[in-house]
Each structure stands twice: as structure tokens, then as C-alpha cells.
Amino acid sequence: MSKRITIKDIAKMSGVGVGTVSRVLNGGSVKPETRKVVMNAIKKLGYTPNVSARRLAGGKTMSILVLTPEIRTEFHWRLLESIDKTLDALDYQTVIYPVISQNRYNRLFNSNLFYEFDGVILCTLTYKKMFKKTPDFPVLILEDCEDKHDCVFLDNYYGGVLAAETLLERNIRNLYALYYDETSPLLSNENIIKRLEGFKDRLKEEDISFETDQLINADFFYGRPHERIIQILKTVERPGIFATTDNFAMNVLETAATLGKVPGKDFFIVGYDNQTWTERLELTTIKQPIEEMGEMASKLIVERIKNPELPVRHVKFQPSILRRKSA
Amino acid sequence: MSKRITIKDIAKMSGVGVGTVSRVLNGGSVKPETRKVVMNAIKKLGYTPNVSARRLAGGKTMSILVLTPEIRTEFHWRLLESIDKTLDALDYQTVIYPVISQNRYNRLFNSNLFYEFDGVILCTLTYKKMFKKTPDFPVLILEDCEDKHDCVFLDNYYGGVLAAETLLERNIRNLYALYYDETSPLLSNENIIKRLEGFKDRLKEEDISFETDQLINADFFYGRPHERIIQILKTVERPGIFATTDNFAMNVLETAATLGKVPGKDFFIVGYDNQTWTERLELTTIKQPIEEMGEMASKLIVERIKNPELPVRHVKFQPSILRRKSA
DNA sequence: CTGAAAGCGCTTACAG
């Protein structure tokens, strides 16, 4: 809209051809002195390349599309921040496309959007629900796993194991688990299922039975104390609860506080996610290396872009337990 | 990445020049029959224009940048959905840029991004905190107000008035209000302040005093029942609470349920936002015409783009009260 | 109403 500074302005000011400017921009071989002159001109004029022209010229677009269903949960914004920062350091621009509805999903697939980027990071979306056929562009899958693509994910199963061990060490035997059973067209609750499996398997190893009635569906948790939880807190002795998400744990903590029950004394609870508020409320929870995962994802997709022939890599991160007062 | 279909392919298939194809695409004058032939070719080949080329060619980019701090609260996704849908119908592409951090904010302003769009919608972000100087491109402000730009916003003051009236009609005199006092670099809580003002002014009209201790800062609400709320619910007779956000109301409802207090009988509460869950919990709340606002915003920005000389327009929407059992 | 051509800002062989 206002007159933009182009590569030509830089070339003129530096007394070189546009090709040379382009080369310093893209890391071609340029005499160090020339590079310096050009860099100065760029800085002085505050030049930034026109992404559209770049795309069109068929070079790299130096930008990566991140598909995410969410941006504001702590998990997501930390992940996105980390991706953003890492990619920026690698000279890539991060464009976030929020897949918040079927509509947005459709528009994405009816557009050319994918081809305007060097690669795509699938953040927290289920691969199979997103892509009906294998995409012909680089895709990095974050928090899901698929043979044909690079993946970065957390060992959710192990997170469940950790939760079980933490409660067992406290010699707690009246165990419960909170999960939810949502079916969404784009998301799956597979991660939560895995946490649960890890939890149950670890109990099985100790010959501790875990029956259906110990598994509590928490899908109607919002805005209402859970009657089952009230009952458990009131009647069960030293109950131990594995909340497969900190959100569920928060609800339990609220209810318990209102009932005057003290976590770590009257009942025990382990959350999952290490959300910010958990420290203040002293919730024992499973921690994920969020920033490291975002960084790894960013690096892998860039490597893939630069070298499509690379073998497929799957990187699994291990969660850890953050012991606080609640268990 | 895969071979893309271009305007040339369409031209060849239709037996016309690329200019003509471009004209049918952009609504230039084309003979109806020619148009039909071209449209058929487009459909058959599944052609969609290359946005980058379009931008570069200096025509309209037919895409609008939406800046938002959030995508997943009900309010935001409904707003974004509505914008997306409306703009799509007007042949515009919606690109959402999540401003989730100072980092993302900086990158936005250090890039050319603004100039790759026909216009910008500022969704729920404080204008003055976003722009230090008046932007030289079309900006539509949603949920804030500024003289120089088109704005679409809700009459939050009136929302507060409605809340007061609803409680007064029930002849409730022990009144409280829940608000929060957050200072964020990009957001402001001005809307909540206005709701509160409307509430208090309406009380003043009835000569009902409202003291500082009736105003409850709810910023530490998450994960913990609010002691003040417990006290009020336990000791005050027929208390009436205005929750300036449904989220706060949810917290109160939870606490009350645990205490065995019945909304609409033991206490009264009015929320704000009409979030999905409020219906199920029968919360009386203030409703905003979200879809209408998104639609209006989209239409105004497009009109502005097409005619920059248009006088500035400010559109104020009125909230309404949704009476349910809680008040 | 329509075709041919210039130009948008960049990248990348191609020569040198």
C-alpha cells in the first residue's frame, strides 16, 4: 500500500545487481565485503523481502504452515511459541492456520494454501482425520504418529505409568481415573487413552484390579461439581485419583476445597500437563518437555525440506513426574 | 510442489487468452458464453488461483488478515467462523494471525505481512496497544472503538444495565459483582469495566448503594473456590451476583452446588456471554449477537477496501438478557 | 468483449 522497498532499491544503493542481493539474502556465495555493503543497505532501508514474490519465483518460501486446533491453552501457546522462535532463528516464517471448524478445514483443502509453504507442521491434530491421502509436501506430525512422516510425540503411555507409580508409592489402593470420551471430527482422544493404558497396565503388574466403575468419564465436568467425585471424597478412605488432564484435576481440587478435604492428606491426585496454575495449588502432575518438542519439530521439518531424501524420523519424548503436595 | 494448474491451462482449454480468464475470475466484462466455457474449464481442472501471483500482480489480494488473541473460546470461534463465512461468500480469503505473545506481535510488525492483505480486522485486541501510529491500510476494529476507523462493538455498558435490572426485578438488594483486573500488554479489560459501570449506574438510579466490598476481584478464581463467595453464599440472604463473564459464574455455580445452594432460590446470578454450557446449567446471562457482529465487520471492511473514501462508520450492537432459572 | 504485452518482486541457471 505505501511504497515498498524492493530488492532493486537495495541493489541500487549497494551498487550491485539484484542477483547479488538475492544471493546475500539466500546464502549464496558472495564476497564478504560485498555482503557487508548489501547488509548495510538492507538495514538502513529497513528492507524485508516480499514473500509473495519469493513464493512465485519458485524458490523456497521460507515459511511453514502450522495447523492447530487451539492457541490459548498453555500447552498450545507454549508449543507454538517454541516453534515460532525456533523457525525464526532458522529464517523461516511461521503461519498458523487454526482449524477450528469443519468450515475452516474445508477451505484449507479447497485452497492452494499448502503449496504456498515449504512444509507443514500438524500440531495436535489427528493425522488420519486430517489427510485422506498422503500429502505430497513435507509434513511433520506433532503429538501423533504415522509411519510415512517425521513425528515428534510424547510417550503418553509412560506418563500413565508414572502416575500409577506415584500413587502406589504412597501406598494408595483405592484408585480412580478421570478421562473423557469425546468424539470430534478432527481430534481424537487417543493420547488420553494411552495415558490410561499405561496407568492400568502398571496397576496390573502389581496385581491391583481396576474395574470399570473406577474409571470416571469427565466430559460433563464443566460448571458443575461431579457427583461421583463428591461421593468418593466423602466416603472413600485415602482415594487416589489420576486426572488424565490437569483441567479435570482442577475441578476435583475445587470440589474438595469446598468440602474441606485436603489434597495429599484426605485424598491424593496426580494431574497431567503441568499447567501454570498447578504449582500454586501444589498439584502433583506429569510434565511434558513442551519447548523441546516444539524445537525438535521445527528442526526436523526444516531438515526434511532441505533434504527430502532423509529417512523418516520418529522422536519420542519422555514425560516426568513433578511431585508436589497432592500426591 | 506437484504440478499446479495455472491460468494458462484454463486459457488453453477454453480457447481464450489468459486476460479473459482473469477477467471472468475478477468480474470484468466478459461475454456470457465465454464466461460459461471458462467456468467449465475451471471446474473441470479444479483450478484455484495462485494467491502469491495475485498479490504480486498488484491486484487485490482478496484476502484479509484477522488479528486475534484467541481462537477457542466460544465467543472467539463463533466470531471467527462468522467472519470466515461472510468473507468467503464475498470471495475473500481469511487469514488468522494469532497474537499470542510479545514475540508474535514483534514479528508481525517487523514483517511485510500487513501489505500482503487488502485489509485487517482487529478482533478483540486493544487498538491503542496494537498500533502506535495510525496504519495506512484499511483496518476494522472489532470490540473496541477508535475515531479514525470503522468499528463494530457491543454496548457493554448497556449489558451491565440489563444485569442490574434483572436482579432488581427479582427484588434482590444484596448485590455483588465479579470482575477481574488484569493488565496485559495487548489486551485491556475495558469492556468489563464498562459492564460494571452500567451495572453500578443503574443501581444508583434506584438509590441503591454499591460499595467497594461488594466488588469482588476474581482474578484468582481458577482452580479454587473463592472464599468470599463461600462466605456470601453461606451467610447473606438472597444475594444477587453479577458475573461480568460466564466463566466467573461457572465457578460460583460449582461452589454453590457443592454447598447445596440452589441458584434462583438461595441465591441469584447473572452471567455475561451466553456460553454454550450456560443453557444446560440454566444460567441467566447477557447475550451478544456474535454472528451478526462478525458479519457486519466483514461487510464493512470489504466496503472500505472497495471505497476508501467512505465516511468512517461505528456500529454498536445491543446485548439482550437471556432469562433462565438463576435469576 | 478480448488478445497481446508489460510489469509486480523475486530466484536461479547462464555466462563471464
Next chain:
DNA sequence: CTGAAAGCGCTTACAG
């Protein structure tokens, strides 16, 4: 190491 030139896919006056 570097300049000149072609080309990316489109739009838009310019002729006709």
C-alpha cells in the same frame, strides 16, 4: 564472485 536475463502466475491498461 557477479551481472543480465528469463521466468514464476497473475492483473491491467492498451489496442483493437
